[in-house]
Amino acid sequence: MSDLDNLGPADSLATRRSPLLELPGAVEGEGRDRGVAAHYxxxxxxxxxxEAGDAFVDLSHRDVVTITGPDRLGWLHSLTTQAFEGLAAGTPTQGLVLSPQGRVEHAFHGVDDGxxxxxxxxxxxxxxxxxxxxxxxxxxxxxxxxxxDAYAVLGLPGLAYALVPRAELAAAPATYGTPVGTWxxxxxxxxAGVPRPGLDTDDKAIPNEYGWQYDASTGTPDSMQxxxxAKGCYRGQETVARIHNLGRPPRRAVLLHLDGSVEHLPAHGADVELDGRRVGFVGSSARHHELGPIAYAVVKRNVPVDATLLADGVAAAQEVLVDPEVGLHVRPAL
Incomplete structure (x- = not known):
């Protein structure tokens, strides 16, 4: 079982109540997002x-881990899916730790300061x-x-992040602008089609299903991948490389555009169905100010991309995030 599966029950998470919840209009989030404002x-x-770049999000409920020492980047390079050797100070990046079978066990964002x-x-x-x-x-x-307990995470425009001392969290609006909620x-x-580990993933998740991989030989790597x-060996690499080069992943991530006439949003973990049979699950859902109700879901690879699905009983059209044919980079020549 992946450690991401241990993030579900709300009562299993340590709560650090943000001082920004004392601001007028603040409504605290629920579940894993408690301790910070869902909205104001x-x-x-x-x-x-x-979206306009005038605000920030209090994500101080996220956990922060530091790795120090002269061997840190080469060591992370050997353990994770990301290329850390030669990482320039101040460059944001993201990494995964996989099981021997290539399933996602840990996921993190981060930056090195030298x-x-x-x-x-x-x-x-x-x-x-x-x-x-x-x-x-x-x-x-x-x-x-x-x-x-000493440092806090802020969400910035463009789905970027900043780290600040937790003691300075209450003063963040003076530097970062108007605080807005996690919603x-x-x-x-x-x-944007960005998966949230533990919500949009399950214990079977492999990177290829979520578009987490890139090929550095095709251009400048996206730091969010x-x-x-194009790096050396790490645990689980065989699965990632095999699917990338020869095969298709068993599932694919998809953005669902939900029927706006239905009042409720699909619940996390709810079934996604096609013609009465389960073909996937809902990860997370929200009401977007332009797109209306949307959800991030994972469905079987062979589900037709033009099929109308039911997500927790709500009709949903698909927007492809991961190509069903991803992985067919090498084809046999007769």
């Missing part, structure tokens, strides 16, 4: 403000990530620490 009373305008790599994860994901990394130190000159962040994230296909 103006849901649509908050999305537009964030002395320390600062990683941040889903709420509740920091302790399992730190424990795994600490268990893999051996003789390497690295130190791993969980520092969530605004989630709506823009889902619309987590799997570098």
């Amino acid at each position: 009373g103006a849901i649509g305008p908050e999305q537009r403000s964030l 002395e320390t790599f600062w990683a941040h994860t889903e709420p509740g994901g920091g302790a399992p990530l730190a424990a795994y990394l600490d268990s893999m130190r051996f003789m390497m000159r690295v130190e791993v620490a969980l520092v969530s 605004a962040w989630e709506a823009l994230r889902i619309a 987590a799997v570098h296909l």
